[in-house]
Amino acid sequence: MKVIVTDEVAQEGLALLAQDPRVEIDVKLGLKKDELLAIIGEYDVIITRSGTTVDKDLLDAGKKLRMVARAGVGIDNVDVDYASSRGVIVVNAPFGNTNSAAEHAMALLLSFCRNVTKANASLKGGEWKRAPFTGVELKGKTAGVIGLGKVGGRVATRLKAFECEVLACDPYISVKRAHDLGVKLVSHEEVYKNCDIITLHTPLNDETRNMIGEREIALMKDGVILINAARGGIINEAALLAALKSNKVYGAAVDVFSQEPPRTEVLTELIAQERLVVTPHLGANTFEAQVNVAVDVSKEILHYLDDQPLENAVNIPRFDMALMDQMRPFLNLMSIMCDFGIQLVDANLEKVTFGYAGNIAHYDCSPLTVCGLSALLNRRVDQDVNMVNATLVAEGMGIAVEETKSTQTDAFSNLITLIIEGQGGKRRTVSGTLFEGAPRIVRLRDYSMDFAPAEHMLLLNYSDRPGMIGKIGTIMGEHDINIASMNLGRREEKGEAMVILSLDSAVPAEVVELVRTATEATFIKALHMPGAKCQRGCGCGI
Incomplete structure (x- = not known):
């Protein structure tokens, strides 16, 4: 297998490949696009970082390419869809920075609790003051970890080492996983109401965007400390600014922002707050993390050679x-x-x-x-x-x-x-x-x-009795939500009924609550299924 390396990659990773007699490595840095296109046809694998654009032209020229290995998390410079159509596997290294991100979250927390940034600036400014920088200990505090994945799990372990009681919220992690980490799984609201410290470790998606807003902050204990070293946009930054000003939030530490570099008026004012410690998205910026991502993608190449499962493939390999x-x-x-x-x-x-x-x-x-x-x-x-x-x-x-x-x-x-x-x-x-x-x-x-x-649906259970369908239809009509179809299931007359509505548009939360109240529903859920818009694909990228 011939491998070309077109960007700076830690030698520790490449050494794994160099030790395998099946692999031939060529390191060619700084190639112009036409130079790379002229030679890429000789190679089975290309290892890149952000400096090489793996686009349609390169993939077409790479007649023998079987894998694109991105030594890092982001794959913005790789045309993944076209690679999939060509049967080229794309792998990255999403967890090479796991430890770095976890340690940075702890660094932010400790820096805030012990006033490290302010004391550092004071002493370097020629002052010798101690009383203004009296801090707080982690021991005995209740810490909430939202998102118990690989980073969140490491943060939970470290918080326990500081003798915190740790509560965790992650609806997609099993109780066994939490038990293994020695933490207690609870709901979001229990984290908000009971924790002195709340640290976030979730991806940013439709479910988590602005997950922490005015309502959630209002549920929190007065004087809570918030940490976000995950993704910008999980905390509503305007709500955080207001909470810092009102002293509802005692302080916060943030590494990530909804706009990077941050230039909006809200972000500028937020960053200037005295009780906010900030860093410019440094969670993955360690020498060790750079080595780790190089090692991770090199291991994936060897896994491919050995017909072993690929842990970090971001597209679908060729099936029969x-x-x-x-x-x-x-x-x-x-x-x-x-x-x-x-x-x-x-x-x-x-x-x-x-x-x-x-x-x-x-x-x-x-x-x-x-x-x-x-x-x-x-x-x-x-x-x-x-x-x-x-x-x-x-x-x-x-x-x-x-x-x-x-x-x-x-x-x-x-x-x-x-x-x-x-x-x-x-x-x-x-x-x-x-x-x-x-x-x-x-x-x-x-x-x-x-x-x-359908793309937009509403599912509910209620006790079957006359007039229920009419109430649902009336509420939908009053809010200009068209019902495309309705399906009713029940076991017996006047027993429990299950109704599923297919709708032309999404149902706002307040309308869901109106339907719940009107029908006395025992269960109600608005569903959004973008994949149901088109019935031609498989939804899996094949």
């Missing part, structure tokens, strides 16, 4: 196309079912079971299983999850995965059933099939249903 052609409609169905099911889960995942019944059970269903896992996990962790690494990610989160098969099925020629089990015995069941190639959900829990998933 005959199998994929047969599975493609079911991949789409599985992706949509899992996107639907995961939004109904409000407990920590413990186990996921994928059941296949009917003709499909005669085939190898493992692509469907890993596709389902990727759909369940992709929005929940701080890395790209796909069919290459989904099983490894689930294993790391302590989630048990099971696959069952039966060639017998009563009503359908093919049936896929997803069972998601969470903490406390909570369980969600979704069954689906294909009608003329289009996904249909035919069972929820023990209710027989029949509906085509």
Whole structure:
């Protein structure tokens, strides 16, 4: 295997490859684009950082390319979609900076608690003052860690070493994972209400953007300390500024901002606050982290050579196309079912079971299983999850995965059933099939249903009685939300009913609350499923 290195990469990583007789390495730095295009056709793998653009031209010229290895987290300089279409695997190193990020979060916290930045400036300014810089200890404090992934888990361990009581919130981490770390899993609101220190370690996505705002800060203890070394935008910066000014928040330490470099009026005023310690996104800036990312991508290249699973592939490698052609409609169905099911889960995942019944059970269903896992996990962790690494990610989160098969099925020629089990015995069941190639959900829990998933949906349970459908329709009409279709399931007259509405637009939270109150719903959830807009793809990148 011939490998070309086009950007500065730590030698410790390249040494792993140099020791393998199957690998031939050429380090060619500073190549102009035409120079690189002229020689890339000789190589199987390219190792880059941010200085090389891996675009369509380069991928087309790289006739032998099998892998693009990005020695870092970001892949903005790689055309991942086109690489996928060419059957080229793209790997990165999302966790090479895990320890650096965790240590930086602790550095920020300790710097704030002991007034390190202010005392440093004072002493260097020629002063000798001690009383103004009296600090606070971590020992005995209750610390809340929101996001218990690889970085959050390390921070929790370090907080415990400082003799903090640690509460953690992460709805996608198993109780076993928390138990192994020696922390207690609680809800978001319990973290807000009970913690003296709250540190954030989640990805930035639709679910976490502005996750900490005015309402959440109002729930917190007076004098709370906030730490954000994860992603800018998780904390609403205007709300943080107001809380610092009002002394609701005693102080904060921030490494990341919604705009970088920060230039807005709000950010400028926020950064100037006396009780805020700031750094310019330094979480990954250590010499060790640079070595780690080089080692990580080199290991991925060796894993590929040895036909071992790739932990950090960000796209889908080439599968047997005959199998994929047969599975493609079911991949789409599985992706949509899992996107639907995961939004109904409000407990920590413990186990996921994928059941296949009917003709499909005669085939190898493992692509469907890993596709389902990727759909369940992709929005929940701080890395790209796909069919290459989904099983490894689930294993790391302590989630048990099971696959069952039966060639017998009563009503359908093919049936896929997803069972998601969470903490406390909570369980969600979704069954689906294909009608003329289009996904249909035919069972929820023990209710027989029949509906085509849509981008915007509303699911609710209530006690069946006259007038309920009319109340729901009236509320939707009053708020200009059009109902495209409605499906009702129930076991008996005047028993519990389950209703699923397909809507032309999203349902605001206040409208959901109006429907809950009007129907006395025992469960209600607005669902957003972008993948249901188009029924042509599989949702897995194949």
